[in-house]
Every structure is written in C-alpha cells, then in structure tokens.
Amino acid sequence: MSFNTFGHLFRVTTWGESHGPALGATVDGCPPGIALEPAAIQHWLDRRKPGQNRFTTQRREPDEVRILSGVYEGRTTGTPIQLMIENTDQRSKDYGDIARTFRPGHADITYWLKYGIRDPRGGGRSSARETAARVAAGSVAREALKALVPGVRIIGYMVQMGRLRADRDRFDMEEVERNPFWCPDAAAAAIWAEHLDELRKSGNSVGAVVEVVASGVPAGLGAPIYGKLDSDLAAAMMSINAVKGVEVGAGMAAAELTGIENADEIFMGNDGRPRFSSNHAGGILGGISSGQDVVVRFAVKPTSSILTPRRSITLAGEETEVVTKGRHDPCVGIRAVPVGEAMMACVILDHLLLHRGQVGGAGGRIG
Numbered sequence: 233m234s235f236n237t238f239g240h241l242f243r244v245t246t247w248g249e250s251h252g253p254a255l256g257a258t259v260d261g262c263p264p265g266i267a268l269e270p271a272a273i274q275h276w277l278d279r280r281k282p283g284q285n286r287f288t289t290q291r292r293e294p295d296e297v298r299i300l301s302g303v304y305e306g307r308t309t310g311t312p313i314q315l316m317i318e319n320t321d322q323r324s325k326d327y328g329d330i331a332r333t334f335r336p337g338h339a340d341i342t343y344w345l346k347y348g349i350r351d352p353r354g355g356g357r358s359s360a361r362e363t364a365a366r367v368a369a370g371s372v373a374r375e376a377l378k379a380l381v382p383g384v385r386i387i388g389y390m391v392q393m394g395r396l397r398a399d400r401d402r403f404d405m406e407e408v409e410r411n412p413f414w415c416p417d418a419a420a421a422a423i424w425a426e427h428l429d430e431l432r433k434s435g436n437s438v439g440a441v442v443e444v445v446a447s448g449v450p451a452g453l454g455a456p457i458y459g460k461l462d463s464d465l466a467a468a469m470m471s472i473n474a475v476k477g478v479e480v481g482a483g484m485a486a487a488e489l490t491g492i493e494n495a496d497e498i499f500m501g502n503d504g505r506p507r508f509s510s511n512h513a514g515g516i517l518g519g520i521s522s523g524q525d526v527v528v529r530f531a532v533k534p535t536s537s538i539l540t541p542r543r544s545i546t547l548a549g550e551e552t553e554v555v556t557k558g559r560h561d562p563c564v565g566i567r568a569v570p571v572g573e574a575m576m577a578c579v580i581l582d583h584l585l586l587h588r589g590q591v592g593g594a595g596g597r598i599g
Contacts (some may be wrong), residue, residue, distance in 0.1 A: 242582040248358030256316040257365040264310030273371040338535025370574020383448035392441035433537030434528040440565025451523035460519025468575040477531040481514020
C-alpha cells in the first residue's frame with residue numbers, strides 16, 4: 233500500500249494497524265538541535281488516547297511513545313525520527329463475525345475492491361487508531377515550531393455536535409480543557425453530554441465539526457498556485473479518518489456574503505504592521521499566510537460502528553444485516569480535536585521550512 237507519507241520538507245510516514253503489535257511514525261526533515269523528550273510527545277498523546285471518559289471508546293491503551301532514532305541527548309540530530317506506540321488492548325475477537333461482511337460506512341468494501349485483501353481487525357490500516365501516530369508526529373512539529381517561531385500557538389475545539397452548535401458569544405478558551413468535548417462554550421458542552429448519553433445508550437452515533445486555529449503564524453507561508461497553504465491544510469485535514477468536509481475562514485458561508493461584507497479591510501497598526509478589520513479569509517490570501525490567525529474547520533461523520541442493525545452484503549454477495557460489536561466512539565469528533573491540531577502543526581512547520589529555503593530573509597516591507 234502506497235501513499236502513507238505527507239509533507240514536503242517536514243515529511244511524516246505513518247505505519248501500523250489497529251490490532252497489530254504496534255504503530256508509529258517516521259518523521260524526516262526535522263531540523264537538528266530541537267529539544268525533544270518523550271514527555272513532550274506524551275503530553276499530546278494523552279489528550280487523544282481512548283478510554284478517558286464515557287464519551288469515547290473504552291479501549292484502554294496507554295499510548296506510551298518510544299523514540300527509537302533521530303534524537304541524541306535530548307536533541308534532534310537531523311536524521312529520521314522513529315516513533316513507536318505499542319498496542320496493548322486489542323480485542324480482535326470482536327471482529328470475527330464481520331471478517332467476511334462489509335460494514336456500512338466503513339472502508340471494508342473499498343479496501344477489498346482495491347487490494348483484494350483487508351485486515352478486518354478493528355479496520356486495520358483504515359482505523360482511527362492510526363491517528364495516534366499523527367499526534368506523535370505533530371508533537372515533534374510543535375517542538376520545532378516552539379524553537380523556530382516561539383509565538384505560534386495552535387488550539388482545536390469542537391464547535392458543533394450533530395445539529396447542536398456552540399454559541400461563539402459564550403466562547404471562553406479556558407473551557408476547552410475543562411470538558412470532555414474540548415468545547416469553549418460550557419453551556420453547549422453540558423447539553424452535548426446529555427444528547428450523546430442518549431445516543432450512546434440507544435446504540436447510535438453522531439457527527440461533529442472541529443475548528444483548529446493557529447495564531448502567531450508569520451506572514452508569507454505558502455505559495456500562489458500549487459503549493460497553497462490552504463490547499464495543503466485542506467488535504468491534511470481531509471486525510472483524517474471520518475472527515476467529510478473542510479473549510480478555511482468563512483468557508484462555505486462566504487458564498488452568502490457580498491463583496492463588501494467579505495472584504496477584510498486593511499489598516500496600519502500602531503506597531504507599523506498591517507491589521508485587518510475581520511478574518512473571513514482565515515489568515516490566508518492567495519494561498520499565502522497574511523499574519524492573521526489561520527482558521528480551519530472540518531466536519532466529521534457519525535461513527536459507522538454502531539449497535540443498531542444496518543443492511544449490507546457479504547463477500548459472497550449475499551444480503552445480510554450488520555451489528556458492529558466492540559468498543560467505539562459514539563462521537564469520533566471528540567478525539568479528532570488533537571489530531572486536527574497535530575495536522576495543523578505539521579503543515580505550518582512544513583511551510584515554514586519551505587519558506588525559509590526559498591525566500592530566506594527576503595520579503596516585502598511596508599512603510
């Protein structure tokens with residue numbers, strides 16, 4: 233299977249399956265001399281790991297990372313960084329009944345049609361378990377960004393669960409770490425908890441919308457045509473399991489605006505730098521970062537593994553009903569938040585390195 237690598241200069245290759253002995257990432261292109269300890273990676277992995285509350289899968293994985301190469305005496309060497317996370321709580325027997333049946337909404341049928349072979353244990357390579365490796369790689373990117381551009385901050389949060397939306401007028405970013413939904417609206421989080429409890433107990437699931445914001449991103453990252461910062465961000469977010477839509481800035485809502493409403497007017501700030509009246513562009517103009525917050529949202533579909541019977545077919549072409557047993561997230565969007573943050577970090581670092589390599593210290597000045 234090909235296409236397991238993403239990035240241009242900061243390149244990440246993930247490997248492993250949901251129920252294999254381990255999974256991980258090979259990170260190539262990280263600058264040398266970056267301080268990197270396992271604890272720095274573990275912090276972000278702990279935010280993604282399963283079994284932390286009743287709203288996520290009860291699979292119990294410690295997700296302890298091991299750095300196998302590319303780091304010497306606590307600093308990166310510039311050589312490939314190999315990260316490994318062992319799987320310790322697989323229950324492959326839960327998938328015995330569907331080894332020859334295609335689960336609706338899953339990649340079972342497309343993997344079979346493409347490769348003629350698939351790993352039915354937890355979805356194999358198509359499982360969201362793979363995203364643990366992305367979070368580990370994103371942690372490396374965060375440490376590199378911290379050293380190269382200390383002002384960059386990346387935060388993700390849920391803004392919608394099903395049809396229930398958070399109220400932006402009530403946003404308090406301190407709330408993000410205080411509830412299981414990474415939601416900046418405490419009132420919405422309380423309503424979501426009741427809603428998800430009902431769905432979980434009835435054997436159903438629900439989708440979500442996640443927003444990821446990178447602040448402090450330097451102006452000039454990206455390229456005008458085929459190396460747009462927003463196109464790479466869109467591809468990165470769309471590659472996350474279960475993601476079905478991506479927006480940058482105002483996104484689809486921009487189609488409802490007039491040119492007057494959509495224009496982010498430009499002014500000179502007191503610090504001699506340009507300032508904008510709004511951020512409908514999501515911090516990216518013509519594929520290049522403007523210095524504003526980079527804002528990306530993605531929609532995650534409802535978890536396809538549910539206890540309610542759904543119709544499907546078997547490998548022999550016979551019609552059947554499928555009930556997916558095992559331990560699954562009733563709203564996979566919850567644990568997609570740290571994954572979205574990781575992908576944002578990887579793309580921003582990648583474009584920072586590309587920018588430094590092509591432009592260096594050049595660039596236009598205003599005033």
